[in-house]
Amino acid sequence: xxxxxxxxxxxxxxxxxxxxxxxxxxxxxxxxxxxxxxxxxxxxxxxxxxxxxxxxxxxxxxxxxxx
Amino acid sequence: xxxxxxxxxxxxxxxxxxxxxxxxxxxxxxxxxxxxxxxxxxxxxxxxxxxxxxxxxxxxxxxxxxxxxxxxxxxxxxxxxxxxxxxxxxxxxxxxxxxxxxxxxxxxxxxxxxxxxxxxxxxxxxxxxxxxxxxxxxxxxxxxxxxxxxxxxxxxxxxxxxxxxxxxxxxxxxxxxxxxxxxxxxxxxxxxxxxxxxxxxxxxxxxxxxxxxxxxxxxxxxxxxxxxxxxxxxxxxxxxxxxxxxxxxxxxxxxxxxxxxxxxxxxxxxxxxxxxxxxxx
Numbered sequence: 414x415x416x417x418x419x420x421x422x423x424x425x426x427x428x429x430x431x432x433x434x435x436x437x438x439x440x441x442x443x444x445x446x447x448x449x450x451x452x453x454x455x456x457x458x459x460x461x462x463x464x465x466x467x468x469x470x471x472x473x474x475x476x477x478x479x480x
Numbered sequence: 481x482x483x484x485x486x487x488x489x490x491x492x493x494x495x496x497x498x499x500x501x502x503x504x505x506x507x508x509x510x511x512x513x514x515x516x517x518x519x520x521x522x523x524x525x526x527x528x529x530x531x532x533x534x535x536x537x538x539x540x541x542x543x544x545x546x547x548x549x550x551x552x553x554x555x556x557x558x559x560x561x562x563x564x565x566x567x568x569x570x571x572x573x574x575x576x577x578x579x580x581x582x583x584x585x586x587x588x589x590x591x592x593x594x595x596x597x598x599x600x601x602x603x604x605x606x607x608x609x610x611x612x613x614x615x616x617x618x619x620x621x622x623x624x625x626x627x628x629x630x631x632x633x634x635x636x637x638x639x640x641x642x643x644x645x646x647x648x649x650x651x652x653x654x655x656x657x658x659x660x661x662x663x664x665x666x667x668x669x670x671x672x673x674x675x676x677x678x679x680x681x682x683x684x685x686x687x688x689x690x691x692x693x694x695x696x697x698x699x700x701x702x703x704x705x706x707x708x709x710x711x712x713x714x715x716x717x718x719x720x721x722x723x724x725x726x727x728x729x730x731x732x733x734x735x736x737x738x739x740x741x742x743x744x745x746x747x748x749x750x751x752x753x754x755x756x757x758x759x760x761x
Contacts, residue, residue: 420532441533445544447576452569454576472532474573478514478543479529479559480504480650480682480704 504704694727
């Protein structure tokens with residue numbers, strides 16, 4: 414098992430988890446979100462291939478109402 | 481007789497907007513109400529914020545399902561950022577989302593770097609720093625700032641595509657507190673560059689504030705709370721649209737100078753009456 418920070422909260426995931434798995438577990442349509450891994454933006458085309466590593470900090474963000 | 485519409489559309493960098501009003505999407509009671517209000521405002525450009533994933537509201541609805549992306553160009557903001565590093569980070573994430581939505585707004589950002597959570601006034605040093613970094617990164621930066629003319633000049637020099645001075649603090653509804661500063665900003669930024677966009681951002685409380693901004697010569701107005709928190713947001717959105725047209729046309733038409741004394745509208749010659757006895761003049 415791996416422990417990561419997911420949107421600021423600790424989360425335990427299985428080894429072999431990809432960024433895409435994380436997005437799917439959050440129930441977010443991929444086109445509505447952007448992902449940052451350890452402060453670097455992950456290109457959309459890499460979601461399925463990038464494996465999460467122990468200690469990773471992942472942010473999944475979307476658009477909300479704002480002024 | 482045709483409706484008189486002599487105005488040209490607002491150009492901000494590479495983007496052209498059919499309406500000079502930009503509206504926010506925050507603080508609405510419902511997403512349906514927001515959609516109706518956006519339409520009533522006749523705006524074609526709406527601001528959005530970047531936040532940690534919480535796509536679905538309590539009813540399983542999503543903001544993006546209520547914004548017609550064929551009608552509106554999105555303008556992502558960096559609201560909530562208090563330093564340049566965070567602002568750049570948020571701007572890049574916003575760009576990433578807009579690219580995947582194939583929305584043309586992916587290459588611009590409303591830069592907002594705050595200095596204090598009580599006043600929500602911008603941090604000028606961090607704003608300037610973030611502006612430079614974002615310009616270097618290829619963004620068209622629409623920069624929120626205070627109404628300080630010197631800061632406005634600095635931001636333009638740093639490469640901001642548009643400077644957006646606040647009329648008064650965000651959400652305060654106090655209107656344009658210092659029209660003199662706004663006039664100086666317009667004069668300085670438009671000197672030898674008359675099409676440089678200056679947009680009044682923040683502080684609008686009522687439709688008259690919008691008209692005043694345009695009458696002073698602003699190219700656009702950006703507002704959110706004045707519509708979203710009005711008793712009837714849809715009607716207020718419509719009022720803002722009309723105030724935009726009225727203010728802009730009033731500016732283009734050229735107002736009369738203010739005079740201390742009256743000037744009769746009817747001819748002075750041929751009056752059959754006499755002046756009141758004891759009249760001073």
